[in-house]
Amino acid sequence: xxxxxxxxxxxxxxxxxxxxLIPTGxxxxxxxxAPFEAVVAxxxxxxxxxxxxxxxxxxxxxxxxxxxxxxxxxxxxAFPQLLGTVHSFAGSPAxxxxxxxxxxxxxxxxSEQRLSDLVLLPAACYPVYAGLAGRExxxxxxxxxxGQCFRQEATSETGRLRSFRMVELVTAGTEEHCLRWRGRxxxxxxxxxxxxxxxxxxxxxxxxxxxPSRRLFQAAQRVQELKFEMKVPVADGLVQAIASANxxxxxxxxxxxxxxxxxxxxxxxTAFGVERIVxxxxxxxxxxxxxxxxxxxxxxxxxS
Amino acid sequence: xxxxxxxxxxxxxxxxxxxxLIPTGxxxxxxxxAPFEAVVAxxxxxxxxxxxxxxxxxxxxxxxxxxxxxxxxxxxxAFPQLLGTVHSFAGSPAxxxxxxxxxxxxxxxxSEQRLSDLVLLPAACYPVYAGLAGRExxxxxxxxxxGQCFRQEATSETGRLRSFRMVELVTAGTEEHCLRWRGRxxxxxxxxxxxxxxxxxxxxxxxxxxxPSRRLFQAAQRVQELKFEMKVPVADGLVQAIASANxxxxxxxxxxxxxxxxxxxxxxxTAFGVERIVxxxxxxxxxxxxxxxxxxxxxxxxxS
Numbered sequence: 001x002x003x004x005x006x007x008x009x010x011x012x013x014x015x016x017x018x019x020x021l022i023p024t025g026x027x028x029x030x031x032x033x034a035p036f037e038a039v040v041a042x043x044x045x046x047x048x049x050x051x052x053x054x055x056x057x058x059x060x061x062x063x064x065x066x067x068x069x070x071x072x073x074x075x076x077x078a079f080p081q082l083l084g085t086v087h088s089f090a091g092s093p094a095x096x097x098x099x100x101x102x103x104x105x106x107x108x109x110x111s112e113q114r115l116s117d118l119v120l121l122p123a124a125c126y127p128v129y130a131g132l133a134g135r136e137x138x139x140x141x142x143x144x145x146x147g148q149c150f151r152q153e154a155t156s157e158t159g160r161l162r163s164f165r166m167v168e169l170v171t172a173g174t175e176e177h178c179l180r181w182r183g184r185x186x187x188x189x190x191x192x193x194x195x196x197x198x199x200x201x202x203x204x205x206x207x208x209x210x211x212p213s214r215r216l217f218q219a220a221q222r223v224q225e226l227k228f229e230m231k232v233p234v235a236d237g238l239v240q241a242i243a244s245a246n247x248x249x250x251x252x253x254x255x256x257x258x259x260x261x262x263x264x265x266x267x268x269x270t271a272f273g274v275e276r277i278v279x280x281x282x283x284x285x286x287x288x289x290x291x292x293x294x295x296x297x298x299x300x301x302x303x304s
Numbered sequence: 305x306x307x308x309x310x311x312x313x314x315x316x317x318x319x320x321x322x323x324x325l326i327p328t329g330x331x332x333x334x335x336x337x338a339p340f341e342a343v344v345a346x347x348x349x350x351x352x353x354x355x356x357x358x359x360x361x362x363x364x365x366x367x368x369x370x371x372x373x374x375x376x377x378x379x380x381x382a383f384p385q386l387l388g389t390v391h392s393f394a395g396s397p398a399x400x401x402x403x404x405x406x407x408x409x410x411x412x413x414x415s416e417q418r419l420s421d422l423v424l425l426p427a428a429c430y431p432v433y434a435g436l437a438g439r440e441x442x443x444x445x446x447x448x449x450x451g452q453c454f455r456q457e458a459t460s461e462t463g464r465l466r467s468f469r470m471v472e473l474v475t476a477g478t479e480e481h482c483l484r485w486r487g488r489x490x491x492x493x494x495x496x497x498x499x500x501x502x503x504x505x506x507x508x509x510x511x512x513x514x515x516p517s518r519r520l521f522q523a524a525q526r527v528q529e530l531k532f533e534m535k536v537p538v539a540d541g542l543v544q545a546i547a548s549a550n551x552x553x554x555x556x557x558x559x560x561x562x563x564x565x566x567x568x569x570x571x572x573x574t575a576f577g578v579e580r581i582v583x584x585x586x587x588x589x590x591x592x593x594x595x596x597x598x599x600x601x602x603x604x605x606x607x608s
Contacts, residue, residue, distance in 0.1 A: 022363070022435075024366070024369060024370055024373070024431060024434075025370045025372070025373070025434075026368075026369070026370040026421050026422055029366055029368055029369065029370070029422065030366065031363050031364060031365060031366070031431055031435075032363065032364040033361075033363065034361050034362040034363070036364070037362055037364050040364075057337075057338050058338040058341055059326070059335050059336065059337065059338070060335060060336040060340070060341050060344075061335060062328070062333055062334065062335070062452065062467040063367035063368075063424075063452045063454075063467060064330075064333055064367075064388075064424070064454060064466070064467050065328060065330070065333065066328055066329045066330040066333070068329070068409050068410070069328070069329070071407070071408060071409040071410070071411065071413075072409045076407040076413055077404060077407040077408075080393045080400055080403070080404075080407065080413065081392070081393055081394075081400070083392065083393070084368075084390045084391070084392055084420070084422075085390070085391045085392070085414055085417050086388045086389070086390065086391075086424065086454075087388070087389045087390075087391050087417070087419075088385070088387065088388055088389070088456040089384045089385055089387070096384055096385075099384070100381060100384075103375065103380040103381040103384065104375060104381075105372050105375040105376045106372070106375070107375065109375075109380055109384065110389055110419055113389050113391070113419065115391075115414055115417065116388070116456065117330050118330055118333065118388075118466075120367075120368070120390065127328060127335055130328075130329075131326075131335075148366065148367045148452055150367075150368060150390075152392040152420065162368070162422075163366040163367060163368050
């Protein structure tokens with residue numbers, strides 16, 4: 001760190017104070033302190049360094065996306081209980097007049113809110129797959145994406161946020177490419193987290209599928225080894241997935257209509273749960289990043 | 305730029321290619337290209353340099369906030385047509401079963417979505433004022449905030465995004481402090497934008513108030529000079545506010561209950577419309593940031 005210049009996003013000296021998430025009054029929705037943000041900036045720098053060998057053009061993803069995108073991606077069918085839809089008042093000033101008096105704390109002003117064309121972003125990679133529609137990928141494509149995701153979680157233990165940041169490395173191409181890529185990245189990210197002195201357990205995972213065929217679906221997911229989670233303690237006695245390495249087989253190639261090597265395109269991604277990685281680092285090294293050993297900061301920003 | 309290290313957020317060499325916003329299919333909701341993001345990083349660095357004289361602790365603001373916060377702040381009453389509310393499915397798996405078949409593109413799966421406790425963030429500074437509740441501010445407080453804001457805009461000309469990033473410098477204290485602070489920052493930001501060779505016009509503004517007393521309210525706003533906008537061309541023949549310097553008198557002190565100097569606290573803020581500033585720079589200097597004159601990059605990152 002000693003040879004770099006201070007910048008808005010990457011201070012040379014980590015600011016004093018604690019890397020904390022500050023409650024807003026709503027469960028799982030938090031502000032982040034300056035020292036917390038300084039660690040987020042270190043993580044971004046580390047992920048960029050990790051990804052430097054491959055060419056991953058960066059795309060910034062907004063926190064809202066078209067409703068049709070998540071419908072088409074199959075997210076509504078799989079996770080209806082987690083999706084947030086965006087609603088608005090679409091009437092005229094005259095229509096608003098009787099509601100206006102109720103526009104106070106706890107008031108009933110929202111009775112005429114109507115579904116819009118947008119939903120909250122459930123995972124940062126979806127817009128990338130949609131952008132490949134109609135293409136034949138002669139070479140694998142790669143992207144780095146970052147977005148503020150939303151999931152309407154039912155609980156709010158440490159690390160279970162409803163609004164959180166996700167960085168993803170994404171690729172699309174042939175089945176063989178995606179499987180090999182996922183294997184390499186699972187190993188690479190596990191190694192990176194271990195270098196930060198985090199205790200990582202890798203686990204085949206299933207998603208919290210909501211439908212009546214839940215158990216069957218989850219068992220099928222595990223057998224297919226679609227999702228590997230990297231799990232780390234984020235609080236005393238609480239282990240959570242802070243990163244994952246996934247293949248989606250030809251699901252997105254099928255629904256968004258892209259091909260590779262003449263067959264339906266496959267996709268894979270490595271996802272980093274930004275806030276959870278910071279919480280894991282705080283759990284391992286203490287609340288004040290400016291007091292962490294230099295070796296930890298180096299491990300974050302300069303992966304071997 | 306030549307003496308700094310490349311980082312995730314602040315590349316030494318601006319990446320080749322165009323700083324563009326990529327459509328998602330939904331009006332006013334866009335992805336941003338890597339060169340666009342590189343300019344965003346330069347702007348963050350410049351704003352941090354601008355703010356270096358004062359101590360502005362940084363807070364990251366999530367894109368969703370408690371509904372009660374915007375109700376209390378008066379946003380619902382003033383801008384009901386712009387607010388996005390977050391809704392979700394709160395039923396059981398059994399309740400979902402009949403809807404599941406409609407969870408396809410354009411399907412009616414959303415008939416049971418219910419209002420949640422969250423809304424989309426309309427302006428990045430609101431959570432700061434809420435955090436001052438109950439305090440007597442013996443000295444002025446200051447914060448830098450950044451958040452992804454949402455406004456359900458009716459049109460989508462260049463720069464009129466529904467989802468956009470806002471950086472704000474915020475202060476709270478006495479009336480005298482806030483007026484002097486706003487005056488100084490209006491001058492400082494206008495000067496910064498002019499150094500980037502942007503053609504800035506400063507205008508007393510009113511907000512697009514929606515209620516039946518619209519004209520009266522807007523006239524009162526103009527007379528009080530609450531809001532000064534810095535307006536710059538963002539496309540041929542299209543001038544937009546890319547930054548503003550505002551006082552809110554004792555509005556937030558009143559509704560959130562904080563005081564300064566024994567009176568109800570006043571607040572002021574300077575807001576930067578991140579995407580619009582990039583669009584204005586593209587309009588002035590061309591689509592490829594890597595081809596901009598070195599003097600422009602220096603003006604952004606090293607305000608005089």
